[in-house]
Amino acid sequence: MITKRKISFDIAVLGGGPAGMISAGRAAELGARVVLLEKNDSLGKKLLITGKSRCNFTHYEFDNTKLVEKFGKDGRFLYSALGHFGVSEVLDFFQSRGLLWQVERGNRVFPRDGDARDVLRVLMGYLAGGKVEVLCNSKVNDIEAIKDVPRIFKIIHSGGELFTEKIILSTGGKSYPQTGSSGDGYRWAEKFGHTIINPTPALNPVKVSEKWVKELQGLTLKNVSLQLYQEGKKRDERFGEMLFTHFGISGPIVMDMSKSIDKYLKKGNVKLLLDLKPALDFQKLEERIKRDFQEFKGRIFKNTLSKLLPASLIPVIIQLSDIEEEKRVDYITREERKRLLHLLKELELTPTELLGFPWAMVTSGGVSLREVNPDTMASKKIENLYLAGEILNLDGPSGGYNLLQCWSTGYLAGENAAKKAERVK
Ligand SMILES: Cc1cc2nc3c(=O)[nH]c(=O)nc-3n(C[C@H](O)[C@H](O)[C@H](O)COP(=O)(O)OP(=O)(O)OC[C@H]3O[C@@H](n4cnc5c(N)ncnc54)[C@H](O)[C@@H]3O)c2cc1C
The missing domain is CATH 1.10.8.50 (Helicase, Ruva Protein; domain 3)
Structure with missing residues (x-):
């Protein structure tokens, strides 16, 4: 039996990415004693490379129905979170803390000075203001749920162990593992009874078999249309900007289509038809x-x-x-x-495979949404566990949707974990 004296925090937030930082900050703002554990030597490593280090931190769209549609059939899960902390609130949050922003092409919102570090600075200030104890270089290796009243968790990390009443799991997905997101959180979610929908790379460049693409390496095409065909049927279509690389194709329309390319490649051969002059029949x-x-x-x-x-x-x-x-x-x-x-x-372009997790902007798949309360982000499988950010089975297109998802779910998770947190003296 663990005595309450050992519990030094109300809430431990695991993972110091966008979702973890905002949830830790919000919980602390409401008075909870919060510790944030991050395995890297600093917070927000991935955040700093978003939007080519300019950070497209939200989409400029105030109609939540339009926003949730962008996340596909599972997007409905986000109605509550967006209703509580949606685009207006996100913009207010950053602006009231000194971040000037601007709307760019395609309704993408960036910091006015085009520097992702400005977004990180706001979040660091939020954490400091709430006196969140930030433990960097602290890789969480395991979590044990200890049956007690109320339930407590033991967190075993590279710097030792700690006890907490609540956990917010915000360890991200598996994309760009070089930034720290290596899918560790799935293991613990599974341990506590959650179903993990097979994580696959999304917003990912695509390899093609045509050798000539190499000659076009670096060429960006604007206002082109890309159509995806399988067995003579058109399955997807995008219009906008793409880029040739030494292995194939990339750029916004390719990244956005990569999830369906992957889906159809799993069923058989796929063809892409590139229309270089879509304005003319x-x-x-x-x-x-x-x-x-x-x-x-x-x-x-x-x-x-x-x-x-x-x-x-x-x-x-x-x-x-x-x-x-x-x-x-x-x-x-x-x-x-x-x-x-x-x-x-x-x-004609013939996709062979996606480039994979090391170069995927997001992960499709993750913790099943059916097992998470959309109004609170609480686990339906184990009491006192909350989930936020990319670890959830939610992924949107490029354009600021994915970070918006992190701010909304993170804020909600922090708020609800704090609301229920019982002060432990
Ligand atoms: C190149 C690139 C560009 C992008 N650009 C944009 C953009 O402009 N706009 C947009 O909306 N989205 C963008 N995204 C997507 C966006 O970055 C993600 O959706 C977002 O970072 C997910 O946030 P998260 O907090 O859920 O997870 P993450 O950002 O992945 O953070 C998770 C954190 O948990 C830590 N962690 C993991 N395991 C452990 C452990 N065992 N112990 C301790 N800590 C651990 C990790 O080190 C990491 O810091 C981009 C992604 C990439 C890769």
Whole structure:
């Protein structure tokens, strides 16, 4: 039997990422004695690399129905959290603590100075204000639930052990393990009776089999459309910006589509069709090509595409079109023109696999939402355990949705854990 004298904290928050920091801060603000354990030597390692270190910390959308839809069929879980601490509250929270912000393309909200460290500074101030005891370099190795009244937990970590009444589990998912998120929390959630929906990488670059992509490494295409096909049926479609890399493709529309690419790859072969000119249908584009060829009459083919394509894409398209690059455009046949047209509207890419967890921005899967109370973030499996952030089976597209999820669920978890925390003298 553990005596209450040994309990030095009301709440232990495990994991010092966005969800952990805000939940620890909120619980402390309400008067709970809180310890935050983080295995890295500093807090928010992943937070600092978000949005290319500029931190797209929320999406600028105030309609919660639109927000939850972005999380797919499980998004409904977030109604309560967003209703309590949604986009307005998140913006107020940061602004009232000195963070100026701005809305950028696609309703993405960033700190005005474009520095993720400004977001971290607000959170550190919040923790300090509540006198949260922050233990960095403290890897949690195990948790034991001790039957007592009320229940207490023993946390075994690299610096020793401690006892607490409540735990907020915010150890993140498995993506970018180099930042500390290696999925440790799943083990304890499972130990306490939770179901873990198989974690898979999401918002992930995609490998393709076409060797020519290497020649395009670094090329960003804006306003293109990407369609996903399986067995002749269109399964997904995105419009926006993408990027070629040495192994395949990346950039916002690819990352957002990666979850469905992965899903369909598990069932069989998948094709991607890239439309380089989505604003023009086949007929209009053909007319445009004819006009260009007329204008460049007498010139050789390779010198006639500069108005249509970025420079680095021209040699690749010429090679794929099988049209002699030195051929004069006036000698290009109808059939050759059709081939070119087809390449511009339906450039084929064959995904082979996702790049995997080391390069996934988020984890799809995690602790089953059915086993977590959406109004409090409390576990339905074991009393006094709360869960927040990416450890939950929730993932949204790029655009600030994932951090918004962390702020909302984290705040709610901290608040409810604190509300029920009984002071232990
Ligand atoms: C490159 C990149 C860019 C991104 N950009 C954006 C963006 O601009 N906007 C956006 O909304 N989302 C973005 N995301 C997603 C966002 O970063 C995550 O959704 C968010 O960090 C999840 O927060 P979390 O607190 O749940 O988990 P994490 O941030 O993963 O934090 C979990 C913490 O727990 C610690 N931990 C784990 N195990 C233990 C243990 N055993 N003991 C002690 N501590 C432990 C980890 O070290 C880590 O610090 C990006 C992700 C990546 C990888």
